[in-house]
Amino acid sequence: MSNGRRPLIAGNWKMHKTVAEAEAFVAALLPRVATADAVDVAICPSFLSLGAMVDSARGSRVEVYAQNVHYEDAGAFTGEVSPQMLSELDVHGAIVGHSERRELFGETDRALQLKVPKLLDAGLKPLLCVGETEAEREAGDTERKLRHQIGEDLERVPEELLGEVVIAYEPIWAIGTGLVATPEQAQEACAFVRALVGSRSEEAAQRVRILYGGSVKPDNAAELLALPDVDGALVGGASLEAESFAAIVAAAG
Ligand code: PEP
Numbered sequence: 682m683s684n685g686r687r688p689l690i691a692g693n694w695k696m697h698k699t700v701a702e703a704e705a706f707v708a709a710l711l712p713r714v715a716t717a718d719a720v721d722v723a724i725c726p727s728f729l730s731l732g733a734m735v736d737s738a739r740g741s742r743v744e745v746y747a748q749n750v751h752y753e754d755a756g757a758f759t760g761e762v763s764p765q766m767l768s769e770l771d772v773h774g775a776i777v778g779h780s781e782r783r784e785l786f787g788e789t790d791r792a793l794q795l796k797v798p799k800l801l802d803a804g805l806k807p808l809l810c811v812g813e814t815e816a817e818r819e820a821g822d823t824e825r826k827l828r829h830q831i832g833e834d835l836e837r838v839p840e841e842l843l844g845e846v847v848i849a850y851e852p853i854w855a856i857g858t859g860l861v862a863t864p865e866q867a868q869e870a871c872a873f874v875r876a877l878v879g880s881r882s883e884e885a886a887q888r889v890r891i892l893y894g895g896s897v898k899p900d901n902a903a904e905l906l907a908l909p910d911v912d913g914a915l916v917g918g919a920s921l922e923a924e925s926f927a928a929i930v931a932a933a934g
Pocket of ligand 1: 693851855856857858859894895896897915916917918919
């Protein structure tokens, strides 16, 4: 890309796909994305499928991310998974701060402040999700919300590592609803997120990849991915079928 940022298309499977279903998906996906040389591709399966997906995708262009992580290496945290445990499996990174985790499971900015640098320390790529609710957008609070989330969640990331973080701008009203941000809304918000990173480090702002997420489908992907501050997409529903996910990857190339 002329701006030097490689597009990333990441598929968030949420709580979908057994290991067998995940294996079938990756077998169907790999030949479909084999020639997408200019695009980074990631799938984000459940914790239980991570090992199998890393093995099946090894040697291909497809990376494997977890959907969450804890910020401690080990301890009395029932039900949690540590960065070390992900690294041991050769997982590449983890989504953190998805709106479903924030809304349904009490994920806080305070925890994200610890998770993001911890992932970087462990050599894992953080994919941090931010975005406003419908009520916040209607109240004119989108920028305030993004400023708060980016400020808090990245506070402990040193300037020289800020550019390594991937940020997904996901307006909550567009996730799983079929409602898509207009190109103007997506560009404006992603440019604002980049400017927020730029207030810490201009060099990081030029390097940081900012994805759009929210009902991305094969038929709207090209328009969104062509926006100057959109460096890829975080895809939910349309990442569950190899054909539609590969079509979005093709739209990024
Ligand atoms: C998501 O889960 O991050 C997402 C963007 O979902 P969908 O594409 O289904 O809106």
